[in-house]
Amino acid sequence: MIPAFTAQSTGVSLENRASPTATEPEIIPRSAHNVSREEISKSALKVLYRLHKSGYQAFLVGGCIRDAMIGLHPKDFDVATDATPDEVKALFSNCRLIGRRFRLAHVRFGREIIEVATFRASANHDGDDAEQDVEGRIIRDNVYGSIEEDVWRRDFTCNALYYNIADFSIWDYAGGAADIRDRVLRLIGDPGQRLREDPVRMLRAVRFAAKLGFDIADDVVNAIAGNTQLLTNVPAARLFDEFLKLFQAGHAEKTFELLRHYDLFAELFPATEAAIRDDDGFLPFIMAALRNTDRRVAAGKSVTPMFLLGVFMWSPTRRLADEIRREEKMSEGQALSLASYQLVADQQRRVAIPRRFTVPMREMLALQPRFATTRGKRAMNFLEHRRFRAAYDFMVLLTEVGQFDEQLMAFWTDAQCQSREDRAASFQIHGKPRGRRRNRRRGRRRSGSGSPGSS
Ligand code: ATP
Numbered sequence: 408m409i410p411a412f413t414a415q416s417t418g419v420s421l422e423n424r425a426s427p428t429a430t431e432p433e434i435i436p437r438s439a440h441n442v443s444r445e446e447i448s449k450s451a452l453k454v455l456y457r458l459h460k461s462g463y464q465a466f467l468v469g470g471c472i473r474d475a476m477i478g479l480h481p482k483d484f485d486v487a488t489d490a491t492p493d494e495v496k497a498l499f500s501n502c503r504l505i506g507r508r509f510r511l512a513h514v515r516f517g518r519e520i521i522e523v524a525t526f527r528a529s530a531n532h533d534g535d536d537a538e539q540d541v542e543g544r545i546i547r548d549n550v551y552g553s554i555e556e557d558v559w560r561r562d563f564t565c566n567a568l569y570y571n572i573a574d575f576s577i578w579d580y581a582g583g584a585a586d587i588r589d590r591v592l593r594l595i596g597d598p599g600q601r602l603r604e605d606p607v608r609m610l611r612a613v614r615f616a617a618k619l620g621f622d623i624a625d626d627v628v629n630a631i632a633g634n635t636q637l638l639t640n641v642p643a644a645r646l647f648d649e650f651l652k653l654f655q656a657g658h659a660e661k662t663f664e665l666l667r668h669y670d671l672f673a674e675l676f677p678a679t680e681a682a683i684r685d686d687d688g689f690l691p692f693i694m695a696a697l698r699n700t701d702r703r704v705a706a707g708k709s710v711t712p713m714f715l716l717g718v719f720m721w722s723p724t725r726r727l728a729d730e731i732r733r734e735e736k737m738s739e740g741q742a743l744s745l746a747s748y749q750l751v752a753d754q755q756r757r758v759a760i761p762r763r764f765t766v767p768m769r770e771m772l773a774l775q776p777r778f779a780t781t782r783g784k785r786a787m788n789f790l791e792h793r794r795f796r797a798a799y800d801f802m803v804l805l806t807e808v809g810q811f812d813e814q815l816m817a818f819w820t821d822a823q824c825q826s827r828e829d830r831a832a833s834f835q836i837h838g839k840p841r842g843r844r845r846n847r848r849r850g851r852r853r854s855g856s857g858s859p860g861s862s
């Protein structure tokens with residue numbers, strides 16, 4: 408059940424938020440739901456109990472309750488309370504206040520952080536600490552309120568279930584429990600308005616659909632269709648954070664398919680989308696990389712965003728590098744480096760990728776031509792390059808989809824575990840065995856004169 412909303416004109420700078428007429432929650436007692444305290448982190452419980460004992464309301468809300476209800480094990484716990492951030496800070500010595508757009512309290516327990524948010528009201532009075540831009544996007548929002556007000560500001564009904572630590576019941580104002588049962592993602596209020604307020608909700612819809620296997624409600628699908636271009640108004644730094652959640656949460660392949668299905672991917676990575684359309688081999692390569700990322704996440708291995716970003720940039724970079732080389736004489740590696748520099752600069756306007764990722768990513772791409780050479784010292788020294796491993800993994804993936812030579816790949820795979828002597832033989836380097844003079848080495852040597860296997 409979605410409550411009716413009334414739109415009233417107040418004539419103030421903020422667009423009217425959907426404001427609910429229903430303010431009574433359906434209270435689901437502990438005996439009628441499956442969210443057990445076993446599933447809740449000890450730290451989150453500590454925060455909830457202390458708030459409660461100090462006379463405040465204390466609820467768990469958001470993804471943790473949603474996930475627990477569908478039998479996933481939540482790992483991220485968000486607390487909502489009527490205590491203000493300063494009041495929260497006064498209760499916990501391990502607490503820090505953060506954020507400007509939303510002021511929040513972070514209570515730290517070792518490596519775990521419990522986020523505590525004060526209930527917020529919809530702000531529509533002059534002088535409120537809230538702001539929207541001309542398109543209706545909320546820029547700042549720090550007006551505190553009650554739980555009855557807080558609920559309507561959340562995005563999806565399934566994200567608006569409140570678990571009350573006072574009696575372990577779940578408060579459901581927006582029909583979230585029914586939507587979880589029906590496995591549907593429904594925005595609270597008018598979908599068009601909610602997406603204009605925060606276009607990132609379109610990405611969140613896709614992310615949750617991929618993660619939970621839920622359908623996106625028809626009215627949300629329709630509203631997305633008319634609003635995809637609004638993503639260009641979202642700060643690029645926020646879209647990078649969202650990129651990480653979209654592609655590093657273990658459902659990258661499904662997420663990517665849905666992003667493309669709803670024409671959202673082109674808003675984030677326009678050059679990648681254009682290249683997919685005119686380079687047949689590009690999509691299979693991307694899909695292989697996404698599957699690989701999901702496998703790594705499932706196995707608990709680390710993933711770096713620079714690898715996938717490199718994959719997304721690969722076809723456009725190669726194409727531009729070819730153009731550059733037609734105009735100017737330079738090596739393939741140099742042209743790839745230059746091309747990726749230009750493309751990354753364009754891409755940054757959409758998704759702000761920090762330099763610590765763009766620099767290694769460009770190196771990884773520019774190194775690809777070096778896998779074609781297997782003779783001589785320079786080729787052998789490539790094994791010692793600090794970006795060799797990333798470049799190698801990238802090349803393996805290209806080989807997997809038939810876009811690089813299998814024998815060359817096998818050569819570089821074997822070379823990594825060979826002894827110094829065998830390696831020199833593989834690279835057809837003749838002469839005295841290297842390494843004996845190592846201790847007498849002084850100053851810098853010309854590259855190629857050291858012993859790659861020994862460092
Ligand atoms: P997960 O942690 O699995 O990514 P989540 O639902 O907990 O999912 P968070 O980003 O942690 O997502 O946000 C916590 C809660 O805050 C959400 O469940 C939702 O109620 C609310 N929320 C977060 N972002 C928005 C948004 N952009 N618009 C409205 N409500 C939001």
Ligand code: MG
Binds near residue numbers: 469471484
């Ligand atoms: Mg969360």
